Amino acid sequence: MTRLPNRSTQTLRLLAELLGSPRAWQHGYELSKATGLKSGTLYPILMRLADQGLLTSKWEGSDHPGVPPRHVYRLTPDGLAYARNQAESEPAPLGARVSRAKS
Amino acid sequence: MTPPLHVYMQRLSSSLAEHAVAVMPAARKDWARAMRAELASLDEGIERVRWSFGCLRAAYSERVRNFAVLDRLAVRIFIALLSLNEAHGLLWSAKLAWVYRTNPSWAARYLSSERIQVFAAIPTLLIGLSAISAALYAVAAAYLVCHRRNAVPYYAAAVGTELVSLMGFSWVSVSVDSWSLRSEASHYGVWLGYTVLTLMIANHFRHREFPPSRGPT
Numbered sequence: 001m002t003r004l005p006n007r008s009t010q011t012l013r014l015l016a017e018l019l020g021s022p023r024a025w026q027h028g029y030e031l032s033k034a035t036g037l038k039s040g041t042l043y044p045i046l047m048r049l050a051d052q053g054l055l056t057s058k059w060e061g062s063d064h065p066g067v068p069p070r071h072v073y074r075l076t077p078d079g080l081a082y083a084r085n086q087a088e089s090e091p092a093p094l095g096a097r098v099s100r101a102k103s
Numbered sequence: 104m105t106p107p108l109h110v111y112m113q114r115l116s117s118s119l120a121e122h123a124v125a126v127m128p129a130a131r132k133d134w135a136r137a138m139r140a141e142l143a144s145l146d147e148g149i150e151r152v153r154w155s156f157g158c159l160r161a162a163y164s165e166r167v168r169n170f171a172v173l174d175r176l177a178v179r180i181f182i183a184l185l186s187l188n189e190a191h192g193l194l195w196s197a198k199l200a201w202v203y204r205t206n207p208s209w210a211a212r213y214l215s216s217e218r219i220q221v222f223a224a225i226p227t228l229l230i231g232l233s234a235i236s237a238a239l240y241a242v243a244a245a246y247l248v249c250h251r252r253n254a255v256p257y258y259a260a261a262v263g264t265e266l267v268s269l270m271g272f273s274w275v276s277v278s279v280d281s282w283s284l285r286s287e288a289s290h291y292g293v294w295l296g297y298t299v300l301t302l303m304i305a306n307h308f309r310h311r312e313f314p315p316s317r318g319p320t
Contacts, residue, residue, distance in 0.1 A: 039157030
């Protein structure tokens with residue numbers, strides 16, 4: 001009954017989104033909007049990926065006064081390799097991202 | 104002058120996000136702060152509330168993951184058995200209340216005359232709620248044994264449904280002035296179950312921590 005790690009639809013959707021812009025730092029809310037994942041689903045996945053060394057994060061200050069710093073995320077080199085590997089075995093949606101990134 | 108609705112929503116979402124930060128295990132606090140920080144970028148209104156409820160869910164999920172006692176299969180099986188006992192009790196009550204309508208003499212074999220009056224007054228909605236709660240307990244028990252984190256929403260739904268149905272039953276029993284829920288107090292499974300839940304909650308506040316996380320940096 002044990003599920004394979006990082007093979008849930010939600011995780012694959014998130015990996016696909018991160019793989020779509022591999023160098024860009026993305027905010028949690030942006031990722032939530034792009035993937036359709038609610039915060040209660042998104043953050044546990046982000047935490048797990050970070051624990052596995054597939055995701056890196058940092059605090060990014062705002063130019064606007066009174067707006068608190070936000071957390072931003074992107075895949076580590078290991079994470080990119082992992083996501084690409086997953087994309088090859090999972091035709092969609094990760095596969096679509098990889099082919100778009102290559103073109 | 105009454106503040107507009109969005110002010111209440113803003114306060115609610117801020118309070119929920121603060122609570123999520125408080126609940127999150129110490130090694131994960133920064134993640135909760137990250138979720139809370141996103142609130143400033145969200146539009147006012149229901150979206151903020153939804154987001155903060157998600158924060159709360161994530162924080163409690165992390166807390167539950169931290170119940171080391173639940174790593175033991177024997178403990179999970181024990182709690183699952185208690186849950187099934189609870190489900191059985193709820194189903195039995197629902198069955199008695201339902202059968203009473205069609206076959207009062209059959210139900211009379213199991214109930215005193217006072218309790219029959221109560222069962223006669225129980226609305227169909229409460230019978231349905233009891234049955235739903237029983238089903239949720241059964242599903243939660245199955246998830247607990249197989250994959251404990253997924254059991255949490257089912258337990259929450261089961262307990263919530265049961266509480267609503269118990270309140271309904273209580274109201275009915277008071278309204279017919281003949282029977283009290285105290286008669287159910289001897290239902291050992293219920294009390295054993297709640298004792299285990301209390302122990303779990305006590306364990307929850309021991310604040311055991313995760314191994315150091317690599318993120319956030």
